[in-house]
Amino acid sequence: MNTTIAYLKNLRETFMEAFVKLETKGRFERKPWNYSGGKGGGEMAVLRGEVFEKAAVNFSKVEGDKFPGSDAKGPFMATGVSLITHMQNPKAPTAHFNLRYIETPDKKWFGGGFDLTPMGFPFIEDTKHFHAIAKKVLDPFGKNIYETFSRQAKEYFTIKHYGVERGVGGIFFDHYNTGNLEEDFKMWSSVGNHFLEAIIPIYQKRIVEPYSEADRETQLKQRGRYVEFNLIYDRGTKFGLESGGNPEAILCSLPPLVSW
Amino acid sequence: MNTTIAYLKNLRETFMEAFVKLETKGRFERKPWNYSGGKGGGEMAVLRGEVFEKAAVNFSKVEGDKFPGSDAKGPFMATGVSLITHMQNPKAPTAHFNLRYIETPDKKWFGGGFDLTPMGFPFIEDTKHFHAIAKKVLDPFGKNIYETFSRQAKEYFTIKHYGVERGVGGIFFDHYNTGNLEEDFKMWSSVGNHFLEAIIPIYQKRIVEPYSEADRETQLKQRGRYVEFNLIYDRGTKFGLESGGNPEAILCSLPPLVSW
Numbered sequence: 477m478n479t480t481i482a483y484l485k486n487l488r489e490t491f492m493e494a495f496v497k498l499e500t501k502g503r504f505e506r507k508p509w510n511y512s513g514g515k516g517g518g519e520m521a522v523l524r525g526e527v528f529e530k531a532a533v534n535f536s537k538v539e540g541d542k543f544p545g546s547d548a549k550g551p552f553m554a555t556g557v558s559l560i561t562h563m564q565n566p567k568a569p570t571a572h573f574n575l576r577y578i579e580t581p582d583k584k585w586f587g588g589g590f591d592l593t594p595m596g597f598p599f600i601e602d603t604k605h606f607h608a609i610a611k612k613v614l615d616p617f618g619k620n621i622y623e624t625f626s627r628q629a630k631e632y633f634t635i636k637h638y639g640v641e642r643g644v645g646g647i648f649f650d651h652y653n654t655g656n657l658e659e660d661f662k663m664w665s666s667v668g669n670h671f672l673e674a675i676i677p678i679y680q681k682r683i684v685e686p687y688s689e690a691d692r693e694t695q696l697k698q699r700g701r702y703v704e705f706n707l708i709y710d711r712g713t714k715f716g717l718e719s720g721g722n723p724e725a726i727l728c729s730l731p732p733l734v735s736w
Numbered sequence: 737m738n739t740t741i742a743y744l745k746n747l748r749e750t751f752m753e754a755f756v757k758l759e760t761k762g763r764f765e766r767k768p769w770n771y772s773g774g775k776g777g778g779e780m781a782v783l784r785g786e787v788f789e790k791a792a793v794n795f796s797k798v799e800g801d802k803f804p805g806s807d808a809k810g811p812f813m814a815t816g817v818s819l820i821t822h823m824q825n826p827k828a829p830t831a832h833f834n835l836r837y838i839e840t841p842d843k844k845w846f847g848g849g850f851d852l853t854p855m856g857f858p859f860i861e862d863t864k865h866f867h868a869i870a871k872k873v874l875d876p877f878g879k880n881i882y883e884t885f886s887r888q889a890k891e892y893f894t895i896k897h898y899g900v901e902r903g904v905g906g907i908f909f910d911h912y913n914t915g916n917l918e919e920d921f922k923m924w925s926s927v928g929n930h931f932l933e934a935i936i937p938i939y940q941k942r943i944v945e946p947y948s949e950a951d952r953e954t955q956l957k958q959r960g961r962y963v964e965f966n967l968i969y970d971r972g973t974k975f976g977l978e979s980g981g982n983p984e985a986i987l988c989s990l991p992p993l994v995s996w
Contacts (some may be wrong), residue, residue, distance in 0.1 A: 530996075637983040696993075703994075704987065707967035708977070717968070723897040727964065730996035733956075734963075736790075736987065 501526040513720025514540030529564040530732040544719035548580040560729040566695035567685035569594040586664040587650040593643030596694035603644040609674035617663040696735040761786040773980025774800030789824040790992040804979035808840040820989040826955035827945035829854040846924040847910040853903025856954035863904040869934035877923040956995040
């Protein structure tokens with residue numbers, strides 16, 4: 477447990493440093509919070525800049541008496557890092573990343589993944605690159621892992637009322653426990669270690685693309701669908717709000733400006 | 737049933753006419769849709785103007801084999817009018833109105849109400865006027881009806897994760913059936929008949945208020961909470977999406993521009 481927490485905290489700093497390097501103006505504002513549903517809490521860090529219109533990179537570690545939802549029972553410990561970006565440039569996609577680790581008396585498991593959501597302007601080469609890194613990360617851990625996690629992302633990140641995917645997918649896993657916790661940690665941390673390799677080259681290319689006011693309007697409309705998914709279907713949002721998590725930390729993933 | 741449908745259709749036109757009189761530029765765009773979950777459908781009408789940044793006044797009548805949710809069983813017919821406004825001027829509040837009538841083999845009931853949500857700039861005199869009309873409408877139908885419906889609005893329109901009301905309340909009722917359908921229709925239609933008296937005087941006063949860019953930012957942030965309520969907690973939205981309603985019609989209540 478201590479290893480996972482130290483890993484997550486360190487990973488989070490790495491992500492923030494990488495984003496600050498691309499940003500021309502803003503800096504991360506850190507804000508700690510306490511978990512009202514039990515012990516622990518977290519720290520959100522939000523950057524509102526010129527390149528990253530809004531980026532949030534949050535850490536949390538909470539403990540409670542009663543696991544929220546039907547996945548498990550009894551007391552629990554949950555720790556994780558969540559990251560989301562909303563870019564100024566409509567040609568630059570939104571990226572979402574999460575790693576989480578959960579312990580209950582009966583079971584321990586890993587979850588997480590990363591996925592990409594173009595805001596009206598998908599580039600096939602970006603999708604290919606993003607998925608290629610995901611596959612490279614997972615192949616050492618089993619023949620079909622990438623296929624499974626990628627299919628799970630497709631299923632999970634579906635906006636049911638439109639019957640379409642939220643974005644162009646990525647990887648998603650939950651309740652991951654092969655019985656070998658050490659090996660599972662390796663897979664899980666490898667996902668964390670390669671996220672920047674998946675997203676930074678895309679941003680280097682797209683944040684300098686020219687765009688029009690009409691492109692910006694397309695982006696703001698597309699962001700509306702992102703909000704719909706997060707508030708109606710996302711399990712993490714539901715888990716967070718139901719378990720007495722800090723609403724500001726949970727909802728700081730929402731886009732800075734949206735139109736419907 | 738035919739009486740309620742005719743009443744709703746006519747009421748809707750009255751609402752639209754009243755809004756167009758206040759509007760300086762836009763007009764309602766009507767768009768019919770078919771119910772994919774069964775028979776029937778509806779028509780949305782959306783005005784995007786200078787006074788009403790976005791107003792939606794929708795009619796629907798749908799029939800299906802299986803009532804969605806746990807409130808009833810078996811086949812159902814549901815008809816209603818839904819109205820929502822998002823004003824350009826931050827000093828002018830958002831208004832929400834709904835009347836609905838539902839029939840299943842076992843029961844028939846009326847529901848609806850209206851409520852007011854200032855977008856960062858509440859005026860006590862507006863709240864008083866709005867509630868005074870609500871009380872005037874309901875008092876003829878029973879001593880405590882206003883108190884009950886007003887308390888129900890307070891409970892229903894609560895954003896649980898913040899523990900605060902969405903706005904300044906109004907009235908809300910559901911599953912209303914006293915055993916005298918004719919008398920219930922009178923109460924229900926009286927709510928419809930007085931909504932304009934509750935909202936128009938407020939708009940006449942507020943749409944000409946001066947406001948700053950900072951006021952506008954406050955308004956856009958406050959609208960975020962409105963979206964959070966509608967997508968996370970609103971029963972109508974949930975019912976609509978789960979019963980195969982038209983997502984465009986259901987979600988056209990969302991604000992034109994929002995910030996988080």
